[in-house]
Amino acid sequence: MSNAAATLKSDLTAIVGEHGLLEGAAVRERAATLWHGQVDAELLVRPRTTEQVSSILRLCHQRGQPVVTHGGLTGLVNGADAARDELVLSLESMNGIERIDVSGRTLRAQAGAKLGDVQRAAEQRDLVFPLDLGARDSATVGGNISTNAGGLRVVRYGMMRNLVLGIEAVLADGTVLTSLNRMLKNNAGYDLKQLFIGSEGTLGVVTRAELRLVSKTRSQETLLAAVPTFEALVELLGRLDAGLGGQLAAFEALWGNYYDFNTAPPATNAAPLERGAPFYAIAETLGGDPESDRARLETVLGDAHAAGVINDVTLANSESERRAIWNIREDVWQSRVIAPLLSFDVSLPIENMKAYTEEVCAGVRAYAGDNRAFVFGHMADGNLHLVIAAGDDAATRARVEDIVYTPLARIGGSVSAEHGIGLEKRAYLPLSRTAAEISTMKLIKRALDPRGILNPGKVFA
Numbered sequence: 001m002s003n004a005a006a007t008l009k010s011d012l013t014a015i016v017g018e019h020g021l022l023e024g025a026a027v028r029e030r031a032a033t034l035w036h037g038q039v040d041a042e043l044l045v046r047p048r049t050t051e052q053v054s055s056i057l058r059l060c061h062q063r064g065q066p067v068v069t070h071g072g073l074t075g076l077v078n079g080a081d082a083a084r085d086e087l088v089l090s091l092e093s094m095n096g097i098e099r100i101d102v103s104g105r106t107l108r109a110q111a112g113a114k115l116g117d118v119q120r121a122a123e124q125r126d127l128v129f130p131l132d133l134g135a136r137d138s139a140t141v142g143g144n145i146s147t148n149a150g151g152l153r154v155v156r157y158g159m160m161r162n163l164v165l166g167i168e169a170v171l172a173d174g175t176v177l178t179s180l181n182r183m184l185k186n187n188a189g190y191d192l193k194q195l196f197i198g199s200e201g202t203l204g205v206v207t208r209a210e211l212r213l214v215s216k217t218r219s220q221e222t223l224l225a226a227v228p229t230f231e232a233l234v235e236l237l238g239r240l241d242a243g244l245g246g247q248l249a250a251f252e253a254l255w256g257n258y259y260d261f262n263t264a265p266p267a268t269n270a271a272p273l274e275r276g277a278p279f280y281a282i283a284e285t286l287g288g289d290p291e292s293d294r295a296r297l298e299t300v301l302g303d304a305h306a307a308g309v310i311n312d313v314t315l316a317n318s319e320s321e322r323r324a325i326w327n328i329r330e331d332v333w334q335s336r337v338i339a340p341l342l343s344f345d346v347s348l349p350i351e352n353m354k355a356y357t358e359e360v361c362a363g364v365r366a367y368a369g370d371n372r373a374f375v376f377g378h379m380a381d382g383n384l385h386l387v388i389a390a391g392d393d394a395a396t397r398a399r400v401e402d403i404v405y406t407p408l409a410r411i412g413g414s415v416s417a418e419h420g421i422g423l424e425k426r427a428y429l430p431l432s433r434t435a436a437e438i439s440t441m442k443l444i445k446r447a448l449d450p451r452g453i454l455n456p457g458k459v460f461a
């Protein structure tokens, strides 16, 4: 360990104590729990209080010491990668749920609390925290805020940005910015929390948040439908949205090959509907009256069937049937048995999706010999995920990124719908943001973090 690292270690120990610090192999082992990326850092600090976070950042600011904040490490764009000389600041010891206000329907949590724990705590009080995603039992509130996570119920409740009322964050120089607003309405000056939502740990360390809860609904229906054409998929979305009076909470599209692949061995998911349809849809509704809600849904689906909008449909009759339907959608990495994968998270207007996905699939077919592009995602939000099983070496990556992003840029879509930019998509930021937007982002970064210590190199160089 260099002299500078040894001094840093002893100063950090003075703040958090010996148990609050990890070093060497114990830090780099974290790479094994990362979904995507690398941890090569020498030191990891685990503060237990906001005051400790403040002292750590003040120290790092004075020394120009780079800091990478870690939540649950489920990010998918190398946003938590940490090089040897970077200090990892993990929120894992700040994972408490501090308060639930039932009448005001708010919950205050520390940033290291797991999303699943927040959901369960709300549930115990007959309330719901509506953000939901596959990584719910590892991802943290701080990570969800910093990536502005989306997930499965955005069509009804919006992204994380819509669910955060207030934030406590520590700035690069150690200033604690407490903005733990609990009201839905507060137009008193700038809404500073927005700076930290979606900025991927580059503007501050989020330490606490005041989250918005909603009432628990009394009915939930989950359906899987086989759909003959893309146009019918769009029509089905419109019919469910209009016909159910605002009860639609999720609408996921699965291209036929994704469903077929994820319901045939070696995948372990059963196929509730026959394989071979061009498209499938998973939709979920949340309502207030189990009997009449199901009847209304059956009417909408019956009409859709009679009009040729769906070929077949099944409704879940138990939680295990519901889970079995969702597991088909969430088995994202199944196609890695073909070849190493590259995954993409794009957004574009629904009217462009058909031509866009056809162009991408044709490009992949021309490159790899067959169509190894598996498309699925949050169609109602204009967000598609593409998993392409054509290898992940540098040459394949460059070619596949070109196949995915060139037509997207033409349409004016986004290279990141919900996962963020991190390191992985940095080169492609200018495809989705103008030069003026990027230089304004840099201006804000310089104002809040003049020495550039927070998550350096992420989002932009």
Ligand SMILES: Cc1cc2nc3c(=O)[nH]c(=O)nc-3n(C[C@H](O)[C@H](O)[C@H](O)COP(=O)(O)OP(=O)(O)OC[C@H]3O[C@@H](n4cnc5c(N)ncnc54)[C@H](O)[C@@H]3O)c2cc1C
Binding pocket: 035, 068, 069, 070, 071, 072, 073, 074, 075, 076, 079, 080, 091, 111, 112, 132, 133, 134, 135, 138, 139, 140, 141, 142, 143, 144, 145, 146, 147, 148, 149, 150, 151, 152, 200, 201, 202, 204, 205, 206, 207, 418, 419, 455, 458
């Ligand atoms: C199986 C699976 C399914 C997923 N599904 C979805 C999905 O449907 N929708 C979606 O949006 N994402 C999804 N993701 C991506 C991921 O779960 C989200 O990006 C999540 O919000 C990251 O949270 P985390 O705590 O793991 O953050 P990390 O991975 O630890 O960090 C992510 C970024 O946030 C920064 N950060 C973390 N905590 C803080 C903090 N307290 N203060 C400041 N910066 C911080 C990090 O520096 C990094 O840049 C999925 C991932 C997996 C593995």
